[in-house]
Amino acid sequence: MSRKHKERPEPESLGLPSGGIDTHAHLDAEPYEMGLAAVLDRARASGLSRIGNVFLGPDAYLEHRALFADRPEVFFLLAEHPNDTAGFDDARAQRLFDCLRSDPRIRAVGETGLDFYWKDVPPEEQERAFRRHLELARQTGLPPVIHCRDAEERTLAVLDDMGFRDRPLLWHCFGGDDDLAREILSRGWHVSVPGTVTYARNEAARVAVAGIPADRLVLETDCPYLTPEPWRGKQNHPALVGFTAVAVAGLRGVPVEELWALCADNARRFFGL
Numbered sequence: 001m002s003r004k005h006k007e008r009p010e011p012e013s014l015g016l017p018s019g020g021i022d023t024h025a026h027l028d029a030e031p032y033e034m035g036l037a038a039v040l041d042r043a044r045a046s047g048l049s050r051i052g053n054v055f056l057g058p059d060a061y062l063e064h065r066a067l068f069a070d071r072p073e074v075f076f077l078l079a080e081h082p083n084d085t086a087g088f089d090d091a092r093a094q095r096l097f098d099c100l101r102s103d104p105r106i107r108a109v110g111e112t113g114l115d116f117y118w119k120d121v122p123p124e125e126q127e128r129a130f131r132r133h134l135e136l137a138r139q140t141g142l143p144p145v146i147h148c149r150d151a152e153e154r155t156l157a158v159l160d161d162m163g164f165r166d167r168p169l170l171w172h173c174f175g176g177d178d179d180l181a182r183e184i185l186s187r188g189w190h191v192s193v194p195g196t197v198t199y200a201r202n203e204a205a206r207v208a209v210a211g212i213p214a215d216r217l218v219l220e221t222d223c224p225y226l227t228p229e230p231w232r233g234k235q236n237h238p239a240l241v242g243f244t245a246v247a248v249a250g251l252r253g254v255p256v257e258e259l260w261a262l263c264a265d266n267a268r269r270f271f272g273l
Contacts, residue, residue, distance in 0.1 A: 008230045011239040014246065016047030020260050021267040022238040023192055024111070024145070024172055024220035027053045027074070028064035032224065032237060039237045040071055046239035047260065049073060050273055052220075054111055054145075056081045058092075058099045065103075075273060076105045077145055079112040085129035086121045093132045100140045107271040109137040110145025111172050114158070117150040127158060134162045143168035143270065145192075152176065156183055170270060173222055177204035181212060190270055192220045195228030195236065198247040210251040218267045219244055 022043070032039045043051060053068065054077045055061035061078050068074040078099060080088060100106055112133035114126050137144040146169065148155040159169070166188040174181070174191045184191055191212050196202055209217075221228075221244070223236035228243040242260075249259035267273065 006230060008234075011042070011046040011242045014046065014242045014256070016242050016245065016260050017257060018044075018047055019049050019264050020047045020241070020245070021050045021052070021218070021264045021273075022048055022221050022223075022241045023052045023170070023218045023267050023271070024077070024194075025051050025053055025223045025238050026056075026225070027051070027223075027238075028055065028060060028067060030224060033235055034237075036067060039239075040073070043238040044073070046242055048238055048241070049264070050075060050267070051238050052077055052107070052267075052271065054078075056111075057084060058095050061099055065105075074105075075107050075271060076103065077108045077110045078106050079110050079133055079145075080129060081111060082113055082115040082126045082130065082147060083118050083120045085126055088125070088129035088132065093136065096133075097136050097139065100136060100142060107142065107273070108145045108170070109133055109140070109142050110170070111147040112144055113147035114151035114155045115147060115149040116154075123151075123154070127154070130155075130158055131162060134159070134164065143170060145170045145172050147172055152180055152183075156187075159187070168270060170218070173220065173226070174209070175202065175205045176208060178208045178211065181208040185213065185216060190216045190218060190266065192218045193244060193248055194220050194222050195226045195232075195240065195244045197251075198229040198244060199232070206247075206251055209248055214262055215266060217248075217263055218270065219248070219263045 057080045169189040172192050173194045221241045227236035249256040
């Protein structure tokens with residue numbers, strides 16, 4: 001028996017107004033099927049005015065920043081991912097610091113945090129690097145953007161110990177429940193919602209996202225990963241964040257255009273765009 005055809009409307013068909021922001025994309029991570037220029041053009045045609053590209057380490061930043069030399073709509077985030085922090089030392093911290101302070105397009109230290117799902121780097125090494133990243137965030141005045149997977153309790157403990165309560169901070173790729181949302185929000189932080197909120201089985205996250213205060217909410221793709229419905233199974237790209245906006249607006253009972261503008265305004269304030 002053949003599988004039922006899945007209707008996949010194009011993101012341009014959503015008719016979202018210009019001004020939207022995808023706060024977290026990996027545009028330099030791997031080749032995009034349609035090519036980077038087309039990815040960025042489609043993003044603009046689908047209502048996006050800014051995209052945050054996340055460079056995973058100074059090497060990636062120095063090698064790939066030229067890709068965006070003539071694309072001023074792309075701003076930058078830079079850090080070493082927790083799964084890449086084995087052997088993180090003073091020299092690597094200094095190199096990261098030098099990059100962070102050298103380029104006004106870099107608007108955040110991220111993504112940084114803890115990932116206990118993968119076993120590539122021992123937890124204690126990840127934590128040492130995480131603490132150094134948070135020190136760099138303080139030294140540069142840039143907000144941290146947090147990656148946390150299967151390490152919520154320890155991540156919160158480190159952030160509290162390092163004094164980040166009530167400081168600007170964005171919890172990237174939120175997929176938790178009401179309890180985690182309360183922990184994040186009680187500390188004054190922002191929450192970034194990815195395409196996984198469109199998945200029916202993520203009911204706990206959907207309930208939590210519905211209750212996040214309007215002034216703490218932003219949207220992301222984390223592309224080329226975590227493609228939202230109805231494009232799940234295909235390569236993700238920034239234009240598809242519109243489908244995440246539609247889902248979040250539905251959960252919150254507001255028009256999607258209102259949610260779109262609200263999240264973009266929050267992102268502009270958070271990143272100083």
